Amino acid sequence: MYAALWRVLPGPWWLRVIILVVALAALLTVLVLWVFPWVQTFVAPQDVTVQKN
């Protein structure tokens, strides 16, 4: 899968590395800004208050 991706990318090896680094940074940004906060809502909420049952 990743080997195929490497073959599909154009240009010399250093250009491919740059493309991959930029794509990875974009992926991490999307994860941190939107995906992770959404996933967090499914993790059991941490109750931090004192209250009567």
Added chain:
Amino acid sequence: MLDMTEPGSSRSSRSRRRISVVGVLGELLLTAGVLVLAFLGWELWLQDILVGGQLHTAAVQQSKEWDKKAATTPVGSNVIPVSTAPGNAQRFANLIVPRWNVPGQPDYYRPIAQGVGTVDVLDKYNLGHYPTTQMPGQVGNFAIAAHRSAYGGNLHLIHQLHVGDHIFVETQDGWYQYSFRNLQYVQPTGVGVIDPVPEVPGAQPSDRMITLTSCNPFYSTAERIVAYGMFDKFYPRDASKPGGGAPAEILKTVEGGHS
């Protein structure tokens, strides 16, 4: 002799590996594992640093807006003002605790909102004010709650307070200075800690207190950790003074400083 072969020819002659189902499945599983680790790194560490910076910015901006209003509505120096409680989920104060400044990060300076609802207040990165308790500076108990970790981890370092450490609550009127007194650990049902006189239900309060509650131990909700502070002094907001008249100890923080 010089090799005249074209640079690309050696690659094209290399035999290409076939893509196998097992190979792709393995790579997908590895990717999933890396994603889970990335999520945990964000959830337990990176998120609180990012959110802490955002909250610091919001608090600094709020303080500057209050400074603008202070010029027209100065508060008498001998009065301890008590504002009326705002609507649910509205931000009305900032918490400043110099002990919780972390080197390399913005100073600890974070908004307090009305109410302790999980979804509408605490998960929106606020510290939350128990609506049944008193307001800052009021005789009785100003009790607030926040996450220990994740969602900003606003009370992450609550266990590191030393006796006498100053806890500042900033409102439009100025800065209420409290001194940390002690920690207590209770069951999640230990509602006595937010009474006007903590753990003495029905007693008539004569002191002004602050109570901070969060969960304990880390990454668990089994218990609650409680920190108490006693009121020392009120510093009125005065637009003619540097930092709006903030106490010297937190002047740099209020002006947006880093440690």
